[in-house]
Amino acid sequence: MSNATAPRIVELRRGVLEKNDRRAAVLRxxxxxxxVRVSNWxxxxxxxxxxxxxxxxxxxxxxxxxxxxxxxxxxxxxDARRLAATGVPVRQIxxxxxxxxxxxxxxxxxxxxxxxxALLDELDLLVLENVGNLVCPTSYDLGEGTRVALLSVTEGxxxxxxxPQLFASSDVVVLTKVxxxxxxxxxEAAARRAVEIVAPGRPVLAxxxxxxxxxxxxxxxxxxxxxxxP
Amino acid sequence: xxxxxxxxxHRRTVAPQGRGTVGAPTVERVERAVHEVSIAQAIVAAVSDxxxxxRVQRVDVTVGALSGVAAPxxxxxxEVATANTAMxxxxxxxxxxxxxxxxxxxxxxxxxxxxxxxxGCGELSGDVRSGLELEVRSARLRDPGQTSS
Numbered sequence: 329m330s331n332a333t334a335p336r337i338v339e340l341r342r343g344v345l346e347k348n349d350r351r352a353a354v355l356r357x358x359x360x361x362x363x364v365r366v367s368n369w370x371x372x373x374x375x376x377x378x379x380x381x382x383x384x385x386x387x388x389x390x391x392x393x394x395x396x397x398x399x400x401x402x403x404x405x406x407d408a409r410r411l412a413a414t415g416v417p418v419r420q421i422x423x424x425x426x427x428x429x430x431x432x433x434x435x436x437x438x439x440x441x442x443x444x445x446a447l448l449d450e451l452d453l454l455v456l457e458n459v460g461n462l463v464c465p466t467s468y469d470l471g472e473g474t475r476v477a478l479l480s481v482t483e484g485x486x487x488x489x490x491x492p493q494l495f496a497s498s499d500v501v502v503l504t505k506v507x508x509x510x511x512x513x514x515x516e517a518a519a520r521r522a523v524e525i526v527a528p529g530r531p532v533l534a535x536x537x538x539x540x541x542x543x544x545x546x547x548x549x550x551x552x553x554x555x556x557x558p
Numbered sequence: 559x560x561x562x563x564x565x566x567x568h569r570r571t572v573a574p575q576g577r578g579t580v581g582a583p584t585v586e587r588v589e590r591a592v593h594e595v596s597i598a599q600a601i602v603a604a605v606s607d608x609x610x611x612x613r614v615q616r617v618d619v620t621v622g623a624l625s626g627v628a629a630p631x632x633x634x635x636x637e638v639a640t641a642n643t644a645m646x647x648x649x650x651x652x653x654x655x656x657x658x659x660x661x662x663x664x665x666x667x668x669x670x671x672x673x674x675x676x677x678g679c680g681e682l683s684g685d686v687r688s689g690l691e692l693e694v695r696s697a698r699l700r701d702p703g704q705t706s707s
Contacts, residue, residue, distance in 0.1 A: 335699075489672065493625070
């Protein structure tokens with residue numbers, strides 16, 4: 329006989345993404361033990377993450393910074409092939425439709441990088457280029473020390489207000505394609521104000537992959553403040 | 559991570575930052591739906607671990623405004639994610655938590671209308687006290703004698 333006055337309730341009280349968070353914590357420990365700085369790049373598709381990263385990798389190679397990249401996309405390895413042309417170890421993570429990277433994908437591919445000889449202990453910098461998406465990657469910790477939110481000058485100055493979760497969770501905001509800012513009438517001060525509203529005190533770095541503006545500063549920043557606990 | 563104060567949480571039945579669901583699908587809307595399906599699947603996995611095969615009638619979750627999850631899309635995704643699981647036919651009850659920050663100028667916890675701007679004095683504060691939650695709170699099991707929802 330059922331007793332309608334005593335519903336059976338199981339208390340969980342746990343994070344929805346607890347499993348991912350646990351795996352990310354393991355990764356963070358591994359990264360810290362190896363002394364490698366790790367950044368997670370998040371933006372909408374077309375912001376120019378890959379193009380800026382190509383330029384940054386060329387600078388890193390020239391400065392003898394030891395760097396490797398994991399790049400996520402829903403399909404194709406086009407980005408990995410572009411980035412591998414710079415000569416650094418690159419692995420493509422094809423998510424097959426999943427709209428973000430998860431910590432277990434990063435674990436699998438970090439293991440594969442190490443199996444290929446790119447040991448974390450011997451790296452200065454690991455860049456995780458997330459799937460182009462402003463919403464979903466926000467929820468998934470990858471064990472990174474620095475989350476980079478990118479915004480191109482063609483996207484509109486108020487994007488941080490429309491997607492506050494990403495910008496609020498970032499450690500640095502990077503403006504891309506600033507070489508064409510005038511042509512598209514981009515108001516940099518307005519964009520900086522929008523960032524300040526949703527992410528007070530966050531550094532904002534203006535960059536151009538074409539002219540190289542801000543690339544050395546971004547590399548310095550990624551090497552300087554990554555790998556720490558969040 | 560930011561500190562949280564549970565006493566500043568408010569119960570709401572409608573998500574404060576839910577995005578529109580009418581009109582033609584856009585890429586962003588489809589991306590959102592995909593995201594909430596994967597969040598719903600994570601909830602199903604967490605509950606499955608805890609209930610050990612028992613059938614579930616109702617699941618309660620807490621979703622903060624800064625969690626990156628839209629409550630209406632999550633409720634929509636629930637039916638898809640629970641098909642052929644112990645949670646098939648169950649109800650997902652979402653408690654939405656608004657963003658609150660501590661304003662040092664006013665000396666109190668406030669709920670900004672936009673971003674992290676204090677509604678009292680207009681100052682910005684990144685001292686987040688709530689809104690980051692994304693938690694499964696509990697699962698109500700179906701009565702063993704019950705055969706339908």
